[in-house]
Amino acid sequence: MAEDRDAWDELLAAGFLHALREAHREATLAVFGGLSRAAGFTERTYGVGAFDALASQIDRVFEAGPRVVRDDLNGSPGWRYGPYRVLLKRHEFGNVRGIRWDRDSPTKQAVARQSYVEDPQLALPLGIEAHDTPGVVTLVLAHSATEAPLEMELFLGRPRWNADGGTAWHWVRPVDDTIGLDPRRKLVERTMPLWDDREEDVPMRLRGETKTA
Amino acid sequence: MLFDCERLTLARRLRGLRKNQLAQAVGTTPKAIGRYEAGVQRPEEPTVRRLAIALGVPVEFFQSGRSPVSMDGAHFRSLRSTTQIERDQALAYGRIATDVVAVLERLVDLPEVDLPEYPVSPEEIAGPGPAEAARLTRKALVERAGPVPHVVRLLESHGVIVLVLPRAAERVDAFSVGVHPRPMVFFNPAKGDYWRNRFDAAHELGHLVMHADAEPGEKIVEDQAHRFAAEFLMPEADIAGELPARPDWERLGRLKASWGVSMAALLYRARTLGIMTEPVYRDAMSALSSRGWRRQEPGPARPLEQPTMLTRALEVVEGAGTDRDRIAGEARVTRADLDLLVPRR
Numbered sequence: 001m002a003e004d005r006d007a008w009d010e011l012l013a014a015g016f017l018h019a020l021r022e023a024h025r026e027a028t029l030a031v032f033g034g035l036s037r038a039a040g041f042t043e044r045t046y047g048v049g050a051f052d053a054l055a056s057q058i059d060r061v062f063e064a065g066p067r068v069v070r071d072d073l074n075g076s077p078g079w080r081y082g083p084y085r086v087l088l089k090r091h092e093f094g095n096v097r098g099i100r101w102d103r104d105s106p107t108k109q110a111v112a113r114q115s116y117v118e119d120p121q122l123a124l125p126l127g128i129e130a131h132d133t134p135g136v137v138t139l140v141l142a143h144s145a146t147e148a149p150l151e152m153e154l155f156l157g158r159p160r161w162n163a164d165g166g167t168a169w170h171w172v173r174p175v176d177d178t179i180g181l182d183p184r185r186k187l188v189e190r191t192m193p194l195w196d197d198r199e200e201d202v203p204m205r206l207r208g209e210t211k212t213a
Numbered sequence: 214m215l216f217d218c219e220r221l222t223l224a225r226r227l228r229g230l231r232k233n234q235l236a237q238a239v240g241t242t243p244k245a246i247g248r249y250e251a252g253v254q255r256p257e258e259p260t261v262r263r264l265a266i267a268l269g270v271p272v273e274f275f276q277s278g279r280s281p282v283s284m285d286g287a288h289f290r291s292l293r294s295t296t297q298i299e300r301d302q303a304l305a306y307g308r309i310a311t312d313v314v315a316v317l318e319r320l321v322d323l324p325e326v327d328l329p330e331y332p333v334s335p336e337e338i339a340g341p342g343p344a345e346a347a348r349l350t351r352k353a354l355v356e357r358a359g360p361v362p363h364v365v366r367l368l369e370s371h372g373v374i375v376l377v378l379p380r381a382a383e384r385v386d387a388f389s390v391g392v393h394p395r396p397m398v399f400f401n402p403a404k405g406d407y408w409r410n411r412f413d414a415a416h417e418l419g420h421l422v423m424h425a426d427a428e429p430g431e432k433i434v435e436d437q438a439h440r441f442a443a444e445f446l447m448p449e450a451d452i453a454g455e456l457p458a459r460p461d462w463e464r465l466g467r468l469k470a471s472w473g474v475s476m477a478a479l480l481y482r483a484r485t486l487g488i489m490t491e492p493v494y495r496d497a498m499s500a501l502s503s504r505g506w507r508r509q510e511p512g513p514a515r516p517l518e519q520p521t522m523l524t525r526a527l528e529v530v531e532g533a534g535t536d537r538d539r540i541a542g543e544a545r546v547t548r549a550d551l552d553l554l555v556p557r558r
Contacts, residue, residue, distance in 0.1 A: 029296065063508065196516035199363045201525040202324050202370045206533055 003116075003158065004171035007084055007139065016068065016081050017156065018182040020141055021175050023057035024154045028145040030057075046147070051090055054143060073138065074107040085138045086156070087111060093144040096155050096172065102163035111138045112159040116170050142172070216261065217277035218252035224268040224275070225250075226305035227550070229298055238267035270547055284308060287390045288420040288434070303378060303385040307397060310376055310554055312544040314395060317526045320535065324522070326372030326395055329353045333423040335434050343437040346423050347444035358451045360472045364414040365518040368398060373421070375414070375520035377402055379553045387413035389420045396421045407515040408475040414518070415442035440485075446474050447482050456483040458490075460497035466512055476510050477501060523555040 011017050031049045055077045062068040062079060071080035078087045089108065091099055101112035114137070142155040157172025225235050225246075232243040232250075239260065248254040249264075256264065265272045284304040317323070329350050333342035354371060355361055365375050374397040378385060387400040387410075398417040400410055419441030424434055452472065456479065457464050465476045472479070480497050483489035489497070501507055527537060541551040 063505075196519055199366050199518070199521075201521045202366065204321055204323065204522070204525055204529055206529060207320055207322050 003137070004173070007137065007158075008156070008173060011081060011084060011156070012179060013183060014067065014081060015183045017175050017179055019061040019068075020058065020086070020156070021154060021179070023061045024054060024143055024145075024152060024175075026060075027053035027057040028152050032145070032147050047090055050143070050145065051088060054088060071136075073111070076105070076107045078138070080136065083135055083137055085136050086141050087138060089140050089142045091142045091144050091153075093146050093151070093153060096142050096144070096153065097168055099142065099159070099162075099168045101159050101161055101168065108140070108159070109161070111140065112161040114138060114158075116158065116160070141175075214272070214275070215277040216255050216275050218250050220275045220277070221264065222250045223305050223308055224264075224270050226298075226301040227270075227309065228268050229302040230268075231298065235264070235267060239263040269549075274545060274547075276545065284390055287388050288417070288424065288438070289386065289388045299385050303388065303399065306376075306379060306550075306554065307390055307399060309544070309546045309550060310374065310397065312546060313523070313540065313551060313554065314374055316540055316544045317523065317530065320530045320533075321526045323395075323526060324370055324372045328371055328373070328396065328418075328421055330425065331422050332425065333437055335424070335437075337437070338433055343419065343423065343440040344444040344449070347419065347441045348448065350418065350422050350441075351445060351448060358448070361411075361415075361446055362473075363518055364411045364418075364446075365520050368414060368418060369520060369522040372396075373398055373418075374523065375400070376523070376554060377520065387417055389417035391421055391425050402517055405514075405517070406475075407517050408469070408473065408478070408510075410517050411473055412442050412446065412475070412478060415445045418442075418445065443478065443482055443485065447472060447478070449486055452482065453486055453488065456486065456488045458483070458488050459493060460500060462511075469510070469512060476506070521558070524558055527555055 008017075027050060031046060031053050058077075058079055059070065068079055068081050071078045071085050073085070073087060076087050078085050080086075087108070089099065089104075101108055104112075137158070139156055140159050142153075142157065144153040145151065154175040155172050156175050158170040160167055160170045162168050225232070230238075232246040236243045236246045240263070241260065245254070245256075249256050261272060261275060265274065268274075284307050287300075287304055287307070289300055314323075331342075331346035331349050333340075333346055354367055361367060368375050372395060374395050376397065376399050378399050378401045385399075385401060387398065389396065389398045398414060398421070400413050400417070402410060416438045419438035420434075423437060423441060452468075455468060460480065462476075465479050468474075468479055469476050474482075477498070480489065480494060480501070484491065484494040501510075527540065530540065531537065537551060538548055541548045544551070546554075
């Protein structure tokens with residue numbers, strides 16, 4: 001099992017995973033803060049909103065870094081760092097391992113059918129390979145969140161074609177607090193603001209000073 | 214010692230902890246922490262000591278005493294992107310700041326609170342209220358036309374307490390509280406942007422002038438404060454003739470330097486005043502984005518406007534023989550928290 005380690009280590013060292021986690025957090029807060037159940041929003045609205053918000057947030061966190069490029073697949077939003085492309089998949093909270101790729105969109109089906117050296121499967125031609133980039137491994141970022149209590153789930157993994165009812169992933173790992181310190185911090189150390197000290201202070205004196213003088 | 218349950222909540226919020234985190238740190242259950250905070254149960258002496266250690270406050274912090282100042286009316290900008298924990302933490306800093314101010318006010322004469330009031334209905338979506346409020350406020354606060362030289366000092370000289378949020382609360386945007394007896398504005402220097410902080414300060418001034426009774430955080434209310442800030446910093450009468458109808462970057466750069474507002478704010482102003490058409494404005498904003506200028510605009514950086522009123526007040530009392538430790542003690546805050554809120558220069 002080399003791929004999961006290689007992919008994970010490379011994306012971790014680049015801060016790519018930290019950026020995804022940050023984007024997911026921002027998107028979740030934005031969606032739950034912005035939509036109200038009282039106003040008639042449902043679980044489905046949250047789902048769609050969370051997907052769009054996450055895509056925008058990911059664009060935003062990668063705005064500064066030229067090493068991550070937007071690399072959609074058949075209209076499905078994707079981001080690529082080196083040989084790894086990441087697509088999004090919202091899953092039912094707590095059930096990331098129960099995803100059925102054979103019931104998902106044709107794009108996700110194709111992604112699940114990518115050849116995997118450590119477990120070769122029968123690949124069926126779906127006529128979309130031409131759009132894919134040779135040498136690119138497409139991974140899936142599975143995301144979910146619940147509102148009350150506020151909890152988030154984020155996983156990165158390599159989907160496995162599971163029309164056989166078997167496992168949904170060749171490998172999958174949580175992108176959570178266990179990923180450790182953000183390596184990007186070293187690159188963009190925040191400088192403390194410079195303060196201007198030339199403007200005169202407001203005049204002030206001890207209480208009662210004039211009365212006793 | 215009389216144990217004040219609200220002081221425990223205050224300390225926990227100050228440190229940005231959830232009940233379960235505090236419970237873990239002192240070896241008890243979140244439920245027990247909840248009972249202590251609700252005043253249903255008084256913690257035993259050893260527990261009080263453990264709580265104090267875990268929260269980095271002296272045991273005396275939990276003494277009952279001063280009546281709590283309500284921070285319920287705080288105007289937070291981005292309710293959407295901050296968590297309750299982060300907002301509670303920022304408000305907890307506000308609370309201890311009021312204690313420090315109360316001690317200082319017994320010793321020094323701070324400038325009198327002198328802000329106009331111009332209530333604008335939180336229902337008013339695109340009316341003239343905010344701009345009128347800004348014109349009136351300028352008339353009362355700024356003697357001359359044109360750019361406002363120093364927004365922070367202007368607020369301070371009219372009795373407003375301006376504080377800088379500690380790093381811990383860096384995700385929270387600027388906010389203001391119209392507390393009795395002094396209004397407070399907290400601003401966040403995390404982005405280190407002179408122009409942005411000035412706009413934030415003017416925005417918060419807008420809340421203090423217009424929104425004593427409005428429900429904080431409403432989108433309409435936030436929009437009103439933005440429009441107030443725009444008119445306050447860039448009065449239509451003074452700037453309309455200078456704004457370009459096309460994105461003339463050189464000219465915008467010059468205007469930015471002289472008015473102390475960002476290019477983005479100038480473009481926005483040009484559009485709201487009808488000088489720039491909607492499509493031209495949209496193109497200009499996307500040019501701004503594609504050049505990476507949304508993140509950092511071109512042109513030299515400028516040091517931030519610094520609040521100095523409380524620093525000065527502490528210097529005055531120190532000069533009369535009352536040192537910082539004593540002030541911290543009387544305000545019942547830790548010396549470290551005092552130094553964080555009111556840094557020495």
